[in-house]
Amino acid sequence: MSLAQFEREVLGDRLGDNDQIWFPRWLRRYALGIRNGLVDDLPVNKDLVVKFSRSLLANGAPAWQRWQAVRAVEFYRDFVLRRSEPDLSEMVMILARLGRKERNIDLEAPPTPDELAKLRGNFNRNEPLFIQTMRGEMRVLHYAAATEKAYVRWVKRFSKYVNSGELDQFDEKDIGTYLTSLAVEGNVSASTQNQAQSGLLFFYQCVLGKQLGFLNAVRARRSEQIPVWFSRKEIDRLLVHFVGVHRLMFLLIYGAGLRHKECRRLRIKDICFDEGHIVVRNGKGEKDRITFLPELAIDPLKSQIDVAARLHRIDVDEGYPQVYLPYALARKYPNACQELAWKWVFPSRQRCRDKRSGQVWRHHIAEEQFANAFKIALRHAGIPKHGVPHSLRHSFATHLVEAGTDISTVQKLMGHKDIETTMKYVHVSHQLGDSIKSPMDTLVHDRELRSRQTRH
Structure with a gap:
């Protein structure tokens, strides 16, 4: 997948340490909003990037993070797609100016511990560590509270289904089997099955950093009620x-x-x-x-x-x-x-x-x-x-x-x-x-x- 190529490019000498950490996070979030990220090459156009930035704004992302997120997509366009269009430079400059005004510091500097702590918020320390990590990542990437609640619930249910807390040992086949069981045995709706898939994709791609291929699962029928x-x-x-x-x-x-x-x-x-x-x-x-x-x-x-x-x-x-x-x-x-x-x-x-x-x-x-x-x-x-x-x-x-x-x-x-x-x-x-x-x-x-x- 092109996401894997992107991560190899990120680790080169073109980016600073801070961008090497954050760029993959932002691109995974961008990918998950486009056909759940299950594509070889992610489409990049101005409308999609604007929509991505606005979704971050609606969920409370400050300008310096939106600046970094758009730059991540721009980097993907340049070094993976090998293209120069669309031109995102104006958007990058506007967000950079807003970001400097908000933080009043160098944007290239990594977030301070206090800033990261504020982004991640509080956790229930009785939850498994992988769930706490997932919550932290979702808050850093400014997912809505309702989305966090739903995604965490599906990851917990999947963990119970496979009877293990070591979820990194499972792959596309196991996820596909679980999604099939939801449709065949659980008789869930298509929207419920899609929500479960999105939650598991976020966990594996954004938390574990694991690239997933095609998910072969029986799809729930979309009702016409x-x-x-x-x-x-x-x-x-x-x-x-x-x-x-x-x-x-x-x-x-x-x-x-x-x-x-x-x-x-x-x-x-x-x-x-x-x-x-x-x-x-x-x-x-x-x-x-x-x-x-x-x-x-x-x-x-x-x-x-x-x-x-x-x-x-x-x-x-x-x-x-x-x-x-x-x-x-x-x-x-x-x-x-x-x-x-x-x-x-x-x-x-x-x-x-x-x-x-x-x-x-x-x-x-x-x-x-x-x-x-x-x-x-x-x-x-x-x-x-x-x-x-x-x-x-x-x-x-x-x-x-x-x-x-x-x-x-x-x-x-x-x-x-x-x-x-x-x-x-x-x-x-x-x-x-x-x-x-x-x-x-x-x-x-x-x-x-x-x-x-x-x-x-």
Whole structure:
């Protein structure tokens, strides 16, 4: 594989010691985002590199690390692909300038022990050493906390499957057998199997530094299920069973088309009462967008922000003024984490210690709270559908199109890159329309018509 050639080139005399250590890390992360890295030559173009840099930014990578990551791809382009295009020099210069401003030191110098410790965060020392190492690598490469949790879980399950903690003795055949067992015996979905594969690829390529070839596994079938959505009458029946914070979250998820996570992660500064809209930051695909601020949600939202402000004052008085910010923003705006504008609209009732940084602060409301309230409301409303909070987002899109809203407008409100994705949210109740009827209904109608004609 070309990754192996890259690592041989890195060990030459062209790079300093720091780059020799970090370049393979960054290129493996780049490779894992492109067909899971299972290719002979990695494609390198400006769009892919920009997307790679932006994904690092969204996960909190400071400019000096993004500078180093882009240089790693540039080095791969020059000495493995033997090409001069695309030209990445402008991107490298911009990131270098930002990086010097952030660190105020020589970028070529290796990260200090304090910087590395901050990147790696805290660990559960009761976990196996290889899991602690994996967590450290994922944090250094700025993977999201949810991704870390999922990948670690799959590596632990694989370790249990092979009944060994010495995972470096296993190879593509063993991983392929495990992935096959997930599909055949575990009957998992295609997305679950892909997540397991990605977690194991990261562990073997980024932690153990082991190059893997083709994974021969029976692939789980990708389902073509139609997601659940609710009619307008069902929305009315559901809403009466929500109170307080959960009612407000219902109004925002359905009324603004928010994802459940986007609703929980709203910050006070992103609610624009005068303009009548909500700014959704870092949505799926690291995209920002603007959507409705439902009129019915305005008064309860102002009351909820008052609650968040009171909790903020309590936290400040008790010496806990901070709130989570991505690492780069925390460095760029060192006082922003103590400002009310950056606090969560839906703060947790209690402060907690962040597992990664060890910092004590008040996080946003937990995922389970609204999800559990939603289950209870479904039962009390007597709606026999297997709905989840995301079903409200499907209902939002469907009802907008039923009301005559242009599909491209719905696409922008939903934050979809591809209109085909939006079409999946517009369900059969609209597609069939009133002009098309079941042949059974037509048969009954014809029979009744003939009967009336015979009587006359």
